[in-house]
């Protein structure tokens with residue numbers, strides 16, 4: 001039987017959606033990624049998953065998009081204690097070096113408060129930026145993706161991260 005992972009994104013995040021399609025290509029055959037569109041979900045289906053991936057872009061000087069702000073209250077009473085969550089954020093280190101992919105920190109902090117175990121940390125070494133919210137020991141608590149940014153090797157980073165999270169999910 002295939003293992004199912006829920007991957008949460010908003011259909012309003014156009015670039016974030018493109019990355020989900022690529023992520024699906026990188027998954028081994030034994031795993032299915034079930035897409036959850038947070039714009040059309042009350043979050044109740046999350047209860048049946050132990051493994052979650054959340055894709056969120058960073059906007060407006062280090063904020064999560066408003067549709068995430070609207071979605072999170074609908075799942076704030078759920079326990080995430082038995083769940084592992086991997087986060088990726090789209091961002092742009094050249095134009096927003098002071099808030100680079102802050103969404104990773106914002107979301108991971110929110111989830112940790114509710115007991116989730118965040119996996120898929122990535123060292124800051126391969127990125128050039130000034131600050132990013134809530135780093136842990138020189139690591140992002142997820143994967144920054146510079147989609148459509150000149151010179152970005154986001155596909156390679158996503159491929160490596162896919163392997164990393166499968167291991168850390170123990171799948």
Ligand SMILES: Cc1cc2nc3c(=O)[nH]c(=O)nc-3n(C[C@H](O)[C@H](O)[C@H](O)COP(=O)(O)O)c2cc1C
Pocket residue numbers: 012013014015016017057058059060061062063090091092093096099100101102147
């Ligand atoms: C108005 C605006 C504000 C942005 N703010 C940030 C930011 O604070 N930090 C960051 O890393 N990227 C920032 N970005 C870059 C976006 O995250 C990036 O363009 C991303 O690909 C958008 O993905 P989406 O279409 O899925 O929302 C910003 C982009 C725009 C247009």
